[in-house]
Amino acid sequence: MGIVIRNGRVIDPANSVDDLNTLFVDDGFVVGINDPPQGFETQREIDAQGLIVCPGLIDIRARLREPGQEYKATLESEISAAAAGGITTLCIPPDTNPVIDTPAMAQMIQQRAWQIGKSFIHPLGALTQNLDGERLTNMYGLGDAGCVGVSNALSPVRDTVVMRRAMQYAATFDLTVFLNSQDPWLRGNGVVHEGEVSTRLGLPAIPEAAETVGVARDLALIDATRARCHFNGLSTARAVEMVAQATHEGLPVTADVTAHNLHLTEHDIGLFDTLCHVSPPLRSQRDRDRLRAALTEGIINVVCSDHQPHEPDAKLAPFSESEPGISGLETLLPLTLKLVSEGILNLPGAIALLTANPASILGIDSGHLGIGATADICIFDWGEEWTFDRQRMLSRGKNNPFHHWLFRGRVTHTLIGGNVVHTRNP
Amino acid sequence: MKGGIQYDKSGKLRHFLTVEGLARETLVHILDTAESFITFGEREIKKVPILRGKTVVNLFFESSTRTRTTFEIAAKRLSADVINLNPKRMSTSKGESVLDTVRNLEAMHTDMFVVRDAHSGAAYLIAQHVPSHVAIINAGDGRHAHPTQAMLDVFTIRQHKHEFDNLRVAIVGDILHSRVARSQIHALNILGVPEIRVVAPRTLLPTEVEKLGVHSYTDMRPGLKDVDVVIMLRLQLERMQGTLIASEQEYFNLYGLTEAKLAYAKPDVLVMHPGPINRGLEIASEVADGPHSVILNQVTNGIAVRMSIMAMVMGGQAERKES
Numbered sequence: 001m002g003i004v005i006r007n008g009r010v011i012d013p014a015n016s017v018d019d020l021n022t023l024f025v026d027d028g029f030v031v032g033i034n035d036p037p038q039g040f041e042t043q044r045e046i047d048a049q050g051l052i053v054c055p056g057l058i059d060i061r062a063r064l065r066e067p068g069q070e071y072k073a074t075l076e077s078e079i080s081a082a083a084a085g086g087i088t089t090l091c092i093p094p095d096t097n098p099v100i101d102t103p104a105m106a107q108m109i110q111q112r113a114w115q116i117g118k119s120f121i122h123p124l125g126a127l128t129q130n131l132d133g134e135r136l137t138n139m140y141g142l143g144d145a146g147c148v149g150v151s152n153a154l155s156p157v158r159d160t161v162v163m164r165r166a167m168q169y170a171a172t173f174d175l176t177v178f179l180n181s182q183d184p185w186l187r188g189n190g191v192v193h194e195g196e197v198s199t200r201l202g203l204p205a206i207p208e209a210a211e212t213v214g215v216a217r218d219l220a221l222i223d224a225t226r227a228r229c230h231f232n233g234l235s236t237a238r239a240v241e242m243v244a245q246a247t248h249e250g251l252p253v254t255a256d257v258t259a260h261n262l263h264l265t266e267h268d269i270g271l272f273d274t275l276c277h278v279s280p281p282l283r284s285q286r287d288r289d290r291l292r293a294a295l296t297e298g299i300i301n302v303v304c305s306d307h308q309p310h311e312p313d314a315k316l317a318p319f320s321e322s323e324p325g326i327s328g329l330e331t332l333l334p335l336t337l338k339l340v341s342e343g344i345l346n347l348p349g350a351i352a353l354l355t356a357n358p359a360s361i362l363g364i365d366s367g368h369l370g371i372g373a374t375a376d377i378c379i380f381d382w383g384e385e386w387t388f389d390r391q392r393m394l395s396r397g398k399n400n401p402f403h404h405w406l407f408r409g410r411v412t413h414t415l416i417g418g419n420v421v422h423t424r425n426p
Numbered sequence: 427m428k429g430g431i432q433y434d435k436s437g438k439l440r441h442f443l444t445v446e447g448l449a450r451e452t453l454v455h456i457l458d459t460a461e462s463f464i465t466f467g468e469r470e471i472k473k474v475p476i477l478r479g480k481t482v483v484n485l486f487f488e489s490s491t492r493t494r495t496t497f498e499i500a501a502k503r504l505s506a507d508v509i510n511l512n513p514k515r516m517s518t519s520k521g522e523s524v525l526d527t528v529r530n531l532e533a534m535h536t537d538m539f540v541v542r543d544a545h546s547g548a549a550y551l552i553a554q555h556v557p558s559h560v561a562i563i564n565a566g567d568g569r570h571a572h573p574t575q576a577m578l579d580v581f582t583i584r585q586h587k588h589e590f591d592n593l594r595v596a597i598v599g600d601i602l603h604s605r606v607a608r609s610q611i612h613a614l615n616i617l618g619v620p621e622i623r624v625v626a627p628r629t630l631l632p633t634e635v636e637k638l639g640v641h642s643y644t645d646m647r648p649g650l651k652d653v654d655v656v657i658m659l660r661l662q663l664e665r666m667q668g669t670l671i672a673s674e675q676e677y678f679n680l681y682g683l684t685e686a687k688l689a690y691a692k693p694d695v696l697v698m699h700p701g702p703i704n705r706g707l708e709i710a711s712e713v714a715d716g717p718h719s720v721i722l723n724q725v726t727n728g729i730a731v732r733m734s735i736m737a738m739v740m741g742g743q744a745e746r747k748e749s
Contacts, residue, residue, distance in 0.1 A: 199632040200446075202546045202569030202608055207633075271430060272547035316525055316555075318545035320568070 001043045002026045003418065004036075008048025008379065012055060013352035014359070014368035023053060025375040028418035033371060044420070046413060048379055054351045055367045056088025056376030056414065058358040059332060060256055061232060062307035063325075064090070064121075066112070068097025073309040073396040075109075078329065079118040081395035083422035085305075085330040086378035086411040088119050089366050091358075093178075094126040095153035101126035101137045103145035110146050118421045120376070122148040122362060124178055127166050131155040136166055140173050148362045149230070151178035154279070158184060160217065167227035176361065177229045181214035181239075182280070191320045193281040197266040203319055206281050208236045215239045219246050222253060230361055231255040233306060235280035237290030244299045254361050256302035257291050259335035260326055264288075264401065274315040274322035275401035278306075292344050301357045305332040309397020327397035331388065333380065334407035341408050347382070375418040384410045431553055438742035441553045441562045442735050444571040445612040453616055457581050460734035464727070466503060476737050477506035480537040484510045486565070487524070487543040492701065493565055493575075496725070497540045500732035506538075528552050532560055538740065539563070546570035546605075558746045561739040569603050575700050576609035578731040580617060582724050583655055586696055590614070596623040596650055596691075597640075598681060599659030599708055600630045602670075606700045607659055608638070615639045625649035626681065629670045646681060650690040658683050658699045661708050674707055684710045688718065696720050 003025040010021040010033075024032035024040055031037050059082065065073040082090055092109070094100035100109065106123050113121035125142030127150045129135040139150055150170050157163045170177045187210040192198045194205030215231065219242060222229050234240055234255050243255050260278060265285050269276045276282055294300040308325025315322050336354060339345045345353075359367030366376060390403040414422035430447060434440040439452060466472055482501040484494050489512055501508045513527055528539065538561045541549045546568030553562040566572040580590075587593060595614055601607045601624045614622050615638075624635060625643045635642055643649030650656060661677065671677045688695065697709075697718040705711045714721060 194633050196634045196637045199634055200608070200638065202567075202571070202605055205633065272550050313523065316551070317523060318543065318548040318551055318568070320545050320547075 001418065002041045003415070003420070004042050004045045005048050005053055005377070005379065006045060008051050008053035010053045010369065011348050011351050012369040013348050014055070014356035015370050017369070018348050023369070023377070025377075025415070025418050028375055030369055030371055030373045030375050046379065050381070050383065051379050051412060052347070052382050053377060053379050055355040055369050056378050056416065057086045057333060057354040058089040058091070058362070058367055059087045059307065059329065060091045060302050060304040060358045060361065062090045062092060062305055062329060063095075063309070064092055065309060066096070072311050072314070075112055076116055077394070077396040078307070078309065079113065079116050081329045081393060083118045083414045083416070084394045084411065086333050086380060086414050087329055088376035088378065088414065088416045089122065089364070090119055091122045091124060091148060091362055093151055093153040094124050095131060095155070099126050099130050100124070100147070101129050101131070103138070103141040106142055106145040106147050117416070119416060120366070122146065122364060124149045124151045126150065127152040127170070127177065128157065128162065133157040133159065134162060136169055139170055139175055143173050143175050147175070148364060149176040149178050151232070152180070154180055156182065156184040160221070163218070164221050164225060167221055167225040167229070171225060171227040176363070177227055178232055179218050179229055180232045181211065181218045183210050183213040186210035186213060189320070191277060191281070191324070192269060193266045193283045195266055195284055197269055201269070201272065201319075208238060208283070211236045211280065212238045212242065215242050219251065219253070222246070222251050226252065228252040233258050233261070233280050234291065234300060235261050235283050235287060237287045240290050240294045240299055244294070244297070247299060254302070255300045256304050257295070257300050258306040259303050259328060259332050260401070262288065262291055262303065262339065263335055268401065272319045273401065274317065274319055275326070275399055277315070277319060277322050277324045278326055279324040292339065295339070295345060295353060296349070301353070302361060303332070303336050303353045304358075305329050309395050310399045312398070315399050325399065326401065327393065327395045327399045329395055330393050331400060331402050333378075333411065334388065334409060335402070337382075337409040338407065375415055377413070377415040378411060379413040380409050380411045382409045384408070386410050434558070434742055434746055436742065439738050440558075440742060440746065442573055442739055443549050443553055443562065443564045445573045445576050445609050445616065446571070448616065450616050450618070453577070453580070453613060456577055456731065456734050456738060457584060459737065460581055460727070460730040463730040463733045466730070472503050473505050474503065475505045477501065477504035477740060480506045480740065481535060482506045482508050482538045482540065482736070483531055483536045484508065484540045485527070485531070485542070486510070486512050487541075487548070488566070490542060490566070493542065496728045497565060497732055500729050500736060503729070504733055504736055524548060524552065525555055528556065532556060536560065537743065538736065540565050542566045544568055559743055561743065563735060563739065566605055569605050569608070571609045572605040573609045574728075574732050574735055575606050576613040577735065578724055578728045579610055579657065579698060579700070580613045581727050581731050582698060582720055583696065585723070585727070586720060587654060590617040590619050593619050593655060594621040594623070594653040595619055595655040595657065596625055596653045597657045597659065598625040598646070598649070598683065600661050600665070601626050601635060601659070602630045602632050603662065603665055604659050610657060611638050611640055623649055623653065627671065646687050647690050650687060653691045653695060655696045655698065656683065656688070656691060658697070658709050660700065660702065661704060678707055682706070682708055682710060683713050685712055685716070688713055698724060701725065
């Protein structure tokens with residue numbers, strides 16, 4: 001089916017493109033820019049005048065809850081939510097139930113997503129069997145089955161020898177290790193940043209050192225093994241400095257930050273707002289500002305949603321008993337664009353954090369819009385101001401703390417493999 | 427909004443969850459009303475009909491005999507019907523949640539819940555989910571707040587010192603885990619105490635504690651120097667895990683309140699403790715039973731102060747039910 005996307009401002013950071021262009025899409029691919037290829041038949045035309053056309057967004061960390069926690073969400077509900085948020089590719093951590101620690105599990109999840117057909121799902125394989133932190137998985141087999149990296153998700157690898165060997169083994173097969181670096185003892189049973197708010201509310205706290213000790217250990221092991229590693233969700237200014245130093249020294253490291261850690265601080269918890277119970281925790285204003293600056297300096301390369309949809313009861317409990325996480329697919333783009341409105345990022349820079357950069361870290365052929373590229377496309381109206389309503393999210397989880405926030409920029413169309421999978425209701 | 431959901435639309439107290447954010451007038455009103463109740467306990471007939479026909483449920487997810495008993499006596503002296511419940515808490519997503527329990531009891535037309543729970547924020551959570559005519563009183567939530575205890579403590583201070591605006595008060599012990607200390611600090615600040623100190627080893631001082639409006643000390647000599655009131659906190663040994671204090675003996679040597687250490691304070695110093703006390707761990711017997719101690723006055727005052735708070739939160743109930 002030939003689709004023409006006419007006269008949009010095409011921002012394609014991977015190809016350094018930022019121009020008014022018309023895209024021609026056929027048979028799932030971008031087949032022409034401004035000039036249609038010979039024999040092109042237009043079946044649908046999208047008038048993109050005044051709109052921004054960019055590669056479909058890639059969310060490097062989203063939990064879809066299937067298999068194992070279908071009472072929270074399903075692949076079907078969350079993939080629709082992703083499409084509404086302009087996201088066409090999702091990378092999912094291995095902590096499903098059962099855990100993605102075998103090639104069969106990895107294949108099963110990809111096949112389920114393929115049937116639904118509204119986004120590409122790339123799983124991470126488990127670093128250790130059942131995430132036990134002790135026995136390595138068959139990483140070659142996992143990579144062969146489509147895993148784009150390995151990770152122990154939120155389960156700690158306490159034993160330093162196991163972590164060192166896991167890095168060496170992953171590097172053998174050129175697999176990136178995705179790290180949630182946190183010292184499990186310093187983290188303890190903490191639920192909020194250790195600071196003014198934990199002191200005032202009397203909540204168990206997670207000190208900054210839980211992250212810096214974890215990152216320091218893992219950086220030392222990366223230095224020793226030269227394994228390519230990616231830090232998930234940095235939350236502290238000091239950890240940013242450590243990763244900056246490592247990058248400067250030429251270590252093969254990258255890092256991401258969650259969209260909410262770029263906007264909220266510990267003070268947003270107010271009086272026990274469980275919607276702000278997240279892990280890593282919302283930290284101080286100083287940390288938040290450093291994370292923002294790290295985006296412009298290229299120390300942090302990706303913004304992700306860290307999507308964690310929950311059933312309502314998961315948040316209707318005393319703060320420390322509520323479950324952490326935000327249902328964030330539908331606020332990933334608006335929160336990143338908000339940094340453009342606030343003058344911290346420019347538009348191509350913001351889009352790169354959601355497209356070309358995560359594609360490169362995941363090692364996938366996606367996140368660009370040159371001729372021949374898969375037609376995964378996000379079109380949004382940069383001029384539209386709108387008020388976010390969490391009850392209207394497509395995600396089954398309505399646990400999102402940005403209710404009633406005013407955003408600029410709204411997705412109008414999402415295409416996956418040349419099919420229009422989402423159109424904004426007028 | 428300051429005070430948040432603790433006030434109704436007309437500015438009347440409807441829940442009592444934390445001292446933080448309450449107006450000074452509210453605290454003074456509670457103390458003045460408690461003053462009028464204090465003589466009741468000495469009368470032949472100890473009851474007033476303020477809560478006649480009302481049902482008060484003491485909902486203690488975390489067990490406590492002393493606090494529950496004083497709430498029970500306070501409610502009965504106000505002529506309420508009182509039911510004590512000590513339900514076993516289930517972990518999340520298994521069995522009945524806190525809110526399920528409350529909704530069930532509320533369906534039986536309960537007018538007031540006195541809630542204690544081991545988790546910070548529990549009373550606040552419940553208050554957010556009850557209808558407008560149901561009042562919640564926090565009898566202790568995790569490490570967060572124990573506001574009725576703080577009110578009886580400031581009541582006891584006022585009884586002996588009359589004014590707040592010229593006092594130095596030191597709170598000594600496990601500040602980190604203490605909901606009592608947090609509520610006391612808010613109450614003393616709101617009432618205008620110019621100098622509040624906390625004294626503890628650094629393992630038991632929370633991060634950025636100064637932001638609560640206190641000065642922190644790790645040494646008893648400067649910490650107690652010229653203070654008018656010393657409040658000792660109970661040390662819960664089961665929480666100490668072998669790393670928060672090194673030993674009971676060293677703790678008592680450094681932070682236990684003895685007559686020698688009390689000599690740093692002003693000659694007319696008051697010694698207070700929320701109880702139950704650990705003799706020989708945080709306080710020496712001769713100090714606990716000595717002339718400066720008002721520990722038993724605190725217990726007596728606890729009933730009058732809780733009567734005062736219960737009467738106040740039920741005061742505007744009829745109007746709220748209509749609206």
